[in-house]
Amino acid sequence: MHELLPLFHIWVYLQTQPLLWLTVTLCVWELARALDIRARHHALSNPTVMAITIMAGLLLLTRTSYQTYFSGAEYIQFLLGPATVALAVPMYANWPVIRRNFLAITVSLTAGSMVAAGSAMLILHLLHAPRMVIVSLGPKSVTTPIAMGISQDLGGNPSLTAVFVMITAMFGILIYPFVFSAGRITDWRARGLAAGVAMHGLGTARMLTIDETAGAFAGLAIGLNGVITSLFLPVMIALFGI
Protein backbone atom coordinates (compact mmCIF):
# COMPACT_ATOMS: atom_id res chain seq x y z
CA MET A 1 0.00 0.00 0.00
CA HIS A 2 2.84 2.34 0.97
CA GLU A 3 4.39 2.40 -2.51
CA LEU A 4 0.95 2.89 -4.07
CA LEU A 5 0.35 6.10 -2.13
CA PRO A 6 1.64 8.46 -4.87
CA LEU A 7 -0.72 6.77 -7.34
CA PHE A 8 -3.57 7.32 -4.92
CA HIS A 9 -2.74 11.02 -4.70
CA ILE A 10 -2.75 11.33 -8.49
CA TRP A 11 -6.14 9.55 -8.57
CA VAL A 12 -7.58 11.94 -5.96
CA TYR A 13 -6.23 14.94 -7.86
CA LEU A 14 -7.70 13.72 -11.16
CA GLN A 15 -11.14 13.36 -9.52
CA THR A 16 -11.25 17.15 -9.10
CA GLN A 17 -10.53 17.80 -12.81
CA PRO A 18 -12.81 17.34 -15.84
CA LEU A 19 -9.87 15.91 -17.83
CA LEU A 20 -10.01 12.30 -16.62
CA TRP A 21 -13.67 11.45 -17.21
CA LEU A 22 -13.90 13.49 -20.40
CA THR A 23 -10.97 11.50 -21.81
CA VAL A 24 -12.31 8.18 -20.53
CA THR A 25 -15.72 8.86 -22.13
CA LEU A 26 -14.14 9.56 -25.53
CA CYS A 27 -11.90 6.47 -25.27
CA VAL A 28 -14.86 4.29 -24.26
CA TRP A 29 -16.80 5.67 -27.25
CA GLU A 30 -13.95 4.81 -29.63
CA LEU A 31 -13.74 1.33 -28.09
CA ALA A 32 -17.51 0.86 -28.50
CA ARG A 33 -17.32 2.00 -32.14
CA ALA A 34 -14.49 -0.45 -32.80
CA LEU A 35 -16.62 -3.23 -31.27
CA ASP A 36 -19.59 -2.16 -33.42
CA ILE A 37 -17.41 -2.34 -36.56
CA ARG A 38 -16.14 -5.77 -35.44
CA ALA A 39 -19.80 -6.84 -35.12
CA ARG A 40 -20.38 -5.44 -38.65
CA HIS A 41 -23.09 -3.04 -37.38
CA HIS A 42 -25.27 -5.99 -36.44
CA ALA A 43 -28.86 -5.07 -35.46
CA LEU A 44 -28.15 -6.03 -31.85
CA SER A 45 -24.91 -4.05 -31.72
CA ASN A 46 -25.08 -0.35 -30.92
CA PRO A 47 -22.09 1.82 -29.97
CA THR A 48 -24.11 4.09 -27.63
CA VAL A 49 -25.58 1.17 -25.70
CA MET A 50 -22.17 -0.48 -25.39
CA ALA A 51 -20.45 2.77 -24.39
CA ILE A 52 -23.04 3.46 -21.67
CA THR A 53 -22.75 -0.09 -20.32
CA ILE A 54 -18.94 0.08 -20.19
CA MET A 55 -19.03 3.59 -18.71
CA ALA A 56 -21.56 2.66 -16.00
CA GLY A 57 -19.48 -0.44 -15.20
CA LEU A 58 -16.32 1.67 -14.84
CA LEU A 59 -18.07 4.15 -12.54
CA LEU A 60 -19.40 1.37 -10.29
CA LEU A 61 -16.04 -0.43 -10.30
CA THR A 62 -14.06 2.69 -9.34
CA ARG A 63 -16.82 3.85 -6.94
CA THR A 64 -16.96 7.17 -8.75
CA SER A 65 -20.04 9.29 -8.05
CA TYR A 66 -22.09 10.42 -11.03
CA GLN A 67 -21.49 14.01 -9.95
CA THR A 68 -17.71 13.57 -10.25
CA TYR A 69 -18.11 11.84 -13.60
CA PHE A 70 -20.49 14.50 -14.92
CA SER A 71 -18.07 17.35 -14.11
CA GLY A 72 -16.01 15.97 -17.02
CA ALA A 73 -18.75 14.48 -19.19
CA GLU A 74 -20.88 17.63 -19.20
CA TYR A 75 -18.68 19.07 -21.97
CA ILE A 76 -19.88 16.25 -24.21
CA GLN A 77 -23.52 16.63 -23.11
CA PHE A 78 -23.30 20.36 -23.92
CA LEU A 79 -22.85 19.49 -27.60
CA LEU A 80 -26.41 18.06 -27.62
CA GLY A 81 -27.64 21.67 -27.96
CA PRO A 82 -25.77 22.56 -31.17
CA ALA A 83 -26.39 19.01 -32.47
CA THR A 84 -30.15 19.57 -32.05
CA VAL A 85 -29.86 22.84 -34.00
CA ALA A 86 -27.75 21.03 -36.63
CA LEU A 87 -30.76 18.79 -37.38
CA ALA A 88 -31.96 21.78 -39.44
CA VAL A 89 -29.51 20.72 -42.19
CA PRO A 90 -31.02 17.29 -43.02
CA MET A 91 -34.48 18.79 -42.37
CA TYR A 92 -33.91 21.52 -44.97
CA ALA A 93 -32.53 18.99 -47.46
CA ASN A 94 -35.81 17.07 -47.21
CA TRP A 95 -38.07 20.09 -46.90
CA PRO A 96 -40.13 19.49 -50.08
CA VAL A 97 -40.99 15.93 -48.97
CA ILE A 98 -41.80 17.05 -45.45
CA ARG A 99 -44.01 19.94 -46.56
CA ARG A 100 -45.97 17.69 -48.88
CA ASN A 101 -46.64 15.23 -46.03
CA PHE A 102 -47.15 17.66 -43.18
CA LEU A 103 -50.68 16.48 -42.21
CA ALA A 104 -49.72 12.78 -42.35
CA ILE A 105 -46.64 13.48 -40.22
CA THR A 106 -48.51 15.47 -37.57
CA VAL A 107 -51.36 12.94 -37.23
CA SER A 108 -49.11 9.82 -37.17
CA LEU A 109 -46.69 11.40 -34.75
CA THR A 110 -49.34 12.66 -32.32
CA ALA A 111 -51.13 9.30 -32.28
CA GLY A 112 -47.93 7.28 -31.77
CA SER A 113 -46.59 9.62 -29.12
CA MET A 114 -49.86 9.61 -27.14
CA VAL A 115 -50.13 5.80 -27.30
CA ALA A 116 -46.51 5.38 -26.14
CA ALA A 117 -46.75 7.82 -23.22
CA GLY A 118 -50.30 6.78 -22.26
CA SER A 119 -49.66 3.02 -22.24
CA ALA A 120 -46.40 3.43 -20.30
CA MET A 121 -48.01 5.57 -17.58
CA LEU A 122 -51.16 3.40 -17.35
CA ILE A 123 -49.16 0.19 -16.87
CA LEU A 124 -47.11 1.80 -14.08
CA HIS A 125 -50.30 3.19 -12.51
CA LEU A 126 -52.02 -0.22 -12.57
CA LEU A 127 -48.94 -1.82 -10.97
CA HIS A 128 -49.02 0.78 -8.17
CA ALA A 129 -45.77 2.55 -8.96
CA PRO A 130 -45.30 5.86 -7.08
CA ARG A 131 -46.47 9.05 -8.80
CA MET A 132 -42.91 10.41 -9.05
CA VAL A 133 -41.84 7.39 -11.13
CA ILE A 134 -44.95 7.54 -13.36
CA VAL A 135 -44.50 11.24 -14.11
CA SER A 136 -40.77 10.71 -14.73
CA LEU A 137 -41.58 7.97 -17.26
CA GLY A 138 -44.21 10.01 -19.17
CA PRO A 139 -41.81 11.99 -21.39
CA LYS A 140 -39.48 8.99 -21.99
CA SER A 141 -39.78 9.12 -25.78
CA VAL A 142 -38.77 12.76 -26.01
CA THR A 143 -35.17 13.85 -26.57
CA THR A 144 -33.26 14.14 -23.25
CA PRO A 145 -33.09 17.92 -22.76
CA ILE A 146 -36.81 18.37 -23.54
CA ALA A 147 -37.83 15.31 -21.50
CA MET A 148 -35.98 16.55 -18.42
CA GLY A 149 -37.71 19.93 -18.64
CA ILE A 150 -41.18 18.39 -18.98
CA SER A 151 -40.52 16.00 -16.08
CA GLN A 152 -39.41 18.84 -13.82
CA ASP A 153 -42.51 20.92 -14.63
CA LEU A 154 -44.82 18.00 -13.76
CA GLY A 155 -43.17 17.05 -10.46
CA GLY A 156 -41.01 14.17 -11.72
CA ASN A 157 -37.31 13.52 -11.18
CA PRO A 158 -35.36 14.88 -14.19
CA SER A 159 -32.33 12.61 -13.80
CA LEU A 160 -34.60 9.56 -13.48
CA THR A 161 -36.30 10.76 -16.68
CA ALA A 162 -32.91 10.96 -18.41
CA VAL A 163 -32.30 7.32 -17.47
CA PHE A 164 -35.77 6.28 -18.73
CA VAL A 165 -35.18 8.14 -22.00
CA MET A 166 -31.93 6.24 -22.44
CA ILE A 167 -33.40 2.83 -21.50
CA THR A 168 -36.33 3.40 -23.90
CA ALA A 169 -34.04 4.41 -26.73
CA MET A 170 -31.65 1.51 -26.11
CA PHE A 171 -34.53 -0.97 -26.03
CA GLY A 172 -36.00 0.61 -29.16
CA ILE A 173 -32.69 0.40 -31.01
CA LEU A 174 -32.45 -3.30 -30.24
CA ILE A 175 -35.98 -4.25 -31.31
CA TYR A 176 -36.95 -1.80 -34.09
CA PRO A 177 -35.90 -4.06 -37.01
CA PHE A 178 -38.20 -6.79 -35.69
CA VAL A 179 -41.10 -4.38 -35.07
CA PHE A 180 -40.78 -2.92 -38.59
CA SER A 181 -40.89 -6.37 -40.17
CA ALA A 182 -43.72 -7.54 -37.90
CA GLY A 183 -45.79 -4.46 -38.82
CA ARG A 184 -44.67 -4.66 -42.48
CA ILE A 185 -43.37 -1.09 -42.24
CA THR A 186 -41.12 -0.73 -45.28
CA ASP A 187 -41.52 2.94 -46.23
CA TRP A 188 -38.37 4.87 -45.19
CA ARG A 189 -40.44 7.94 -44.31
CA ALA A 190 -42.64 5.85 -41.97
CA ARG A 191 -39.59 4.08 -40.50
CA GLY A 192 -37.74 7.33 -39.85
CA LEU A 193 -40.75 9.01 -38.27
CA ALA A 194 -41.47 6.00 -36.02
CA ALA A 195 -37.81 5.78 -34.95
CA GLY A 196 -37.77 9.49 -34.12
CA VAL A 197 -40.98 9.25 -32.07
CA ALA A 198 -40.04 6.08 -30.17
CA MET A 199 -36.33 6.68 -29.60
CA HIS A 200 -35.59 10.33 -30.37
CA GLY A 201 -31.92 11.22 -31.03
CA LEU A 202 -30.60 7.69 -30.72
CA GLY A 203 -33.08 6.54 -33.35
CA THR A 204 -32.18 9.54 -35.51
CA ALA A 205 -28.46 8.78 -35.17
CA ARG A 206 -29.13 5.22 -36.32
CA MET A 207 -31.45 6.26 -39.18
CA LEU A 208 -28.91 8.82 -40.43
CA THR A 209 -26.35 6.03 -40.88
CA ILE A 210 -28.85 3.95 -42.91
CA ASP A 211 -30.96 6.30 -45.02
CA GLU A 212 -30.87 10.09 -45.30
CA THR A 213 -34.63 10.47 -45.82
CA ALA A 214 -35.32 8.29 -42.77
CA GLY A 215 -32.83 10.43 -40.84
CA ALA A 216 -34.59 13.63 -41.84
CA PHE A 217 -38.01 12.29 -40.83
CA ALA A 218 -36.57 11.04 -37.54
CA GLY A 219 -34.99 14.43 -36.86
CA LEU A 220 -38.24 16.19 -37.61
CA ALA A 221 -40.06 13.80 -35.24
CA ILE A 222 -37.75 14.77 -32.35
CA GLY A 223 -38.64 18.44 -32.51
CA LEU A 224 -42.36 17.94 -33.18
CA ASN A 225 -42.65 15.20 -30.55
CA GLY A 226 -41.06 17.51 -27.97
CA VAL A 227 -43.62 20.22 -28.69
CA ILE A 228 -46.61 17.87 -28.84
CA THR A 229 -45.68 15.89 -25.71
CA SER A 230 -45.16 19.05 -23.65
CA LEU A 231 -48.72 20.03 -24.63
CA PHE A 232 -50.64 16.76 -24.07
CA LEU A 233 -48.77 15.19 -21.12
CA PRO A 234 -50.14 17.49 -18.37
CA VAL A 235 -53.69 16.92 -19.67
CA MET A 236 -53.15 13.14 -19.84
CA ILE A 237 -51.81 12.98 -16.27
CA ALA A 238 -54.84 14.93 -15.01
CA LEU A 239 -57.24 12.63 -16.94
CA PHE A 240 -55.64 9.47 -15.51
CA GLY A 241 -55.96 10.95 -12.04
CA ILE A 242 -52.28 10.30 -11.33
Place this chain on the structure above:
Amino acid sequence: MIRALAILLLCQLAGTVLQQGFGLPMPGPVLGFVLLVVVFLYTGGPGPALRDTAQGLLRHMGLLFVPAGAGVVGELTVLKQNAVALLIAIPVSTVLGLLVTGMLMQWFMRREGGADA
Protein backbone atom coordinates in the same frame (compact mmCIF):
# COMPACT_ATOMS: atom_id res chain seq x y z
CA MET B 1 -15.78 25.24 -38.85
CA ILE B 2 -15.66 27.83 -36.05
CA ARG B 3 -18.03 30.09 -37.97
CA ALA B 4 -20.39 27.15 -38.48
CA LEU B 5 -20.25 26.34 -34.76
CA ALA B 6 -20.92 30.01 -33.98
CA ILE B 7 -24.02 29.94 -36.23
CA LEU B 8 -25.35 26.82 -34.50
CA LEU B 9 -24.72 28.29 -31.04
CA LEU B 10 -26.25 31.64 -32.07
CA CYS B 11 -29.45 29.83 -33.08
CA GLN B 12 -29.45 27.93 -29.78
CA LEU B 13 -28.87 31.17 -27.89
CA ALA B 14 -31.67 32.95 -29.75
CA GLY B 15 -33.96 29.98 -29.07
CA THR B 16 -33.09 30.00 -25.37
CA VAL B 17 -33.69 33.75 -25.11
CA LEU B 18 -37.10 33.33 -26.81
CA GLN B 19 -38.00 30.42 -24.53
CA GLN B 20 -37.04 32.26 -21.34
CA GLY B 21 -38.58 35.52 -22.50
CA PHE B 22 -41.97 34.10 -23.44
CA GLY B 23 -42.05 31.10 -21.07
CA LEU B 24 -42.52 28.70 -24.00
CA PRO B 25 -42.82 24.93 -23.39
CA MET B 26 -40.22 24.19 -26.12
CA PRO B 27 -36.56 24.09 -25.01
CA GLY B 28 -34.06 26.58 -26.48
CA PRO B 29 -32.20 24.16 -28.80
CA VAL B 30 -35.49 23.02 -30.38
CA LEU B 31 -36.53 26.63 -31.02
CA GLY B 32 -33.02 27.22 -32.40
CA PHE B 33 -33.53 24.29 -34.78
CA VAL B 34 -36.85 25.78 -35.96
CA LEU B 35 -35.17 29.19 -36.39
CA LEU B 36 -32.36 27.73 -38.49
CA VAL B 37 -34.83 25.90 -40.76
CA VAL B 38 -36.65 29.23 -41.29
CA VAL B 39 -33.33 30.95 -42.04
CA PHE B 40 -32.47 28.24 -44.59
CA LEU B 41 -35.87 28.65 -46.27
CA TYR B 42 -35.13 32.36 -46.79
CA THR B 43 -31.43 32.08 -47.67
CA GLY B 44 -31.59 28.96 -49.85
CA GLY B 45 -29.88 26.52 -47.51
CA PRO B 46 -26.58 26.07 -45.66
CA GLY B 47 -23.16 26.80 -47.13
CA PRO B 48 -20.64 23.95 -47.45
CA ALA B 49 -18.86 24.76 -44.15
CA LEU B 50 -22.06 24.73 -42.11
CA ARG B 51 -23.26 21.58 -43.84
CA ASP B 52 -19.99 19.75 -43.09
CA THR B 53 -19.94 20.82 -39.42
CA ALA B 54 -23.60 19.88 -38.95
CA GLN B 55 -23.11 16.48 -40.56
CA GLY B 56 -19.99 15.89 -38.47
CA LEU B 57 -21.90 16.64 -35.25
CA LEU B 58 -24.83 14.45 -36.30
CA ARG B 59 -22.59 11.54 -37.28
CA HIS B 60 -21.33 11.37 -33.69
CA MET B 61 -24.67 12.11 -32.03
CA GLY B 62 -24.55 8.67 -30.40
CA LEU B 63 -21.61 9.81 -28.25
CA LEU B 64 -23.56 12.79 -26.92
CA PHE B 65 -26.03 10.49 -25.12
CA VAL B 66 -23.36 8.62 -23.15
CA PRO B 67 -23.12 11.11 -20.22
CA ALA B 68 -26.90 11.11 -19.61
CA GLY B 69 -27.07 7.34 -20.04
CA ALA B 70 -24.30 6.73 -17.51
CA GLY B 71 -26.62 8.49 -15.01
CA VAL B 72 -28.17 5.06 -14.52
CA VAL B 73 -25.61 4.45 -11.74
CA GLY B 74 -27.25 7.14 -9.59
CA GLU B 75 -30.79 5.75 -9.92
CA LEU B 76 -30.25 2.04 -9.27
CA THR B 77 -32.37 1.96 -6.07
CA VAL B 78 -35.50 3.47 -7.65
CA LEU B 79 -35.05 1.25 -10.71
CA LYS B 80 -34.78 -1.89 -8.53
CA GLN B 81 -37.86 -0.95 -6.47
CA ASN B 82 -39.99 -0.57 -9.62
CA ALA B 83 -38.21 -3.11 -11.79
CA VAL B 84 -41.22 -5.31 -12.64
CA ALA B 85 -43.54 -2.43 -13.58
CA LEU B 86 -40.81 -0.77 -15.67
CA LEU B 87 -39.84 -4.03 -17.39
CA ILE B 88 -43.42 -4.30 -18.63
CA ALA B 89 -44.21 -0.63 -19.28
CA ILE B 90 -41.11 0.35 -21.28
CA PRO B 91 -41.07 -2.52 -23.81
CA VAL B 92 -44.85 -2.54 -24.34
CA SER B 93 -45.15 1.23 -24.80
CA THR B 94 -42.08 1.44 -27.05
CA VAL B 95 -43.34 -1.30 -29.37
CA LEU B 96 -46.84 0.28 -29.45
CA GLY B 97 -45.38 3.72 -30.23
CA LEU B 98 -43.25 2.36 -33.08
CA LEU B 99 -46.13 0.35 -34.54
CA VAL B 100 -48.80 3.09 -34.33
CA THR B 101 -46.56 5.82 -35.80
CA GLY B 102 -45.02 3.61 -38.47
CA MET B 103 -48.22 1.93 -39.64
CA LEU B 104 -50.28 5.15 -39.65
CA MET B 105 -47.58 7.03 -41.57
CA GLN B 106 -47.21 4.20 -44.08
CA TRP B 107 -51.00 4.10 -44.52
CA PHE B 108 -51.00 7.86 -45.28
CA MET B 109 -48.10 7.45 -47.74
CA ARG B 110 -49.80 4.56 -49.58
CA ARG B 111 -53.12 6.41 -49.73
CA GLU B 112 -51.42 9.30 -51.46
CA GLY B 113 -49.83 6.78 -53.80
CA GLY B 114 -46.52 8.62 -53.58
CA ALA B 115 -43.40 6.66 -54.39
CA ASP B 116 -40.74 6.26 -51.71
CA ALA B 117 -38.66 9.40 -51.53
